[in-house]
Amino acid sequence: MTESKILTREQAIQRADQWRAEGQQIVFTNGCFDIVHLGHIDYLEKARHLGDRLILGLNTDASVSCVKGPLRPVVDEYARARLMAAFEFVDAVVLFGEPTPIELIEVIRPDVLVKGNDYTVATIVGADFVLGRGGRVETVALVPGYSTTKLIDRIKQSY
Template sequence: MNSSDKILTLPHLQDLLQTWRSQGQQIVFTNGCFDILHLGHVDYLEKARQLGDKMVLGLNTDASICRIKGPSRPLQDEMSRARVMASLLFIDAVVLFDENTPLKLIEAIQPDILVKGDDYTIENIVGHEIVMARGGAVKTVPLVKGYSTTNIVNKIEDQVKSTKG
């Protein structure tokens, strides 16, 4: 299987989810921008995947990232980000979403386990009500401190400024 085979439209993902569920697989869902993949992302996603059998990643489109983070983001286009994320062995499917939050996607997927980093509380995780209402679990996993795309971008910008000065 090529990594690009794991990048799915929602209808294709729903067919795959039906197959996984018929096999008794527990579906884990998380989401994010994942603009520059770093250790914090890898650690978080690996821990999230260990909570169930299959991991579905909702990935913000370029347009939604631009609305959320401003006109200078994303740094990488959505298909590049999707392909990088799909290449990770603990990601079973990647699906893009264009809204500011993954609420509609969570409603459509109905994951068994919804996961975010421990910088969220359960009550602040978008879609927690949907998952919990059908008996699913909402969990947070510890984040590796000091790793973020913003920190990496700031470090690069600082180094560029210091070489020009």
Template sequence: MTETKILTRQQAVDQVARWHHDGLKVVFTNGCFDIVHLGHIDYLEKARHLGDKLVLGLNTDASVSRIKGPLRPVVNEYARARLMAALSFVDVVTLFDEPTPKELIETVRPDILVKGDDYTVDNIVGADFVLANGGSVQTISLVKGYSTTALIERIKNSF
């Protein structure tokens, strides 16, 4: 059952430690993933192919609201977590409520940190920690024309 891929922070840390013990490369990314679309799927699939396992840090509902505004998220955190866990290329989903994923990244200790190419290594939260610990930081090209915010605007403008 995909729900078993949704782990507490400590469970995620323990799982990553087991993978590291087995010599596997762990990729980490994070985001809100509200109203899943092709851009999300493409990005996560590419992220997973950079290593052996993919850990996804998912913003809690409160965190999404702080970042995106009071009308977001559209989809609640449990549903978003289940949707992400249902993807074959996502190995672990863990929630975080902090303003940034910095603490989660430092706790999970991934080998590879990934964000979309709308970021540069200089402004990716946690990049300095991952690089200082022998890991790498990579960006992935985003599919043009896909964003949850744009999708919501299109829906609103259709009425």
């Protein structure tokens, strides 16, 4: 069941078009989601409530390494994709290897683009595209004190 929610880019485009034809609002967010924690769960759950379907763009391993450094990710892309797909509030997971998700955003054409409130609309990749199509860009409050980097630091200090 969870594997069926992990889609190729082409499958994600078709699924988004189908949901849109059914009158459903497509929400898109993206991230690395390495070592899943409460902050991730809370964020994704909030994002899902901003529309009818949530499509998650997930950085590939190579992309995570470029963004977070050579020691990341801790969890490989297949495992991260399965974990994300297991959440009931995530409707589809699509891997992307580009430096940013702009290409994925442009082909999926979400109605709502979501990031955490550590971003502003001006700094969210794809915001201009979504707003230009009449969509919305939203930020959601993050749970204070939760981050993968902080978890890794805590683990390193413990051992």
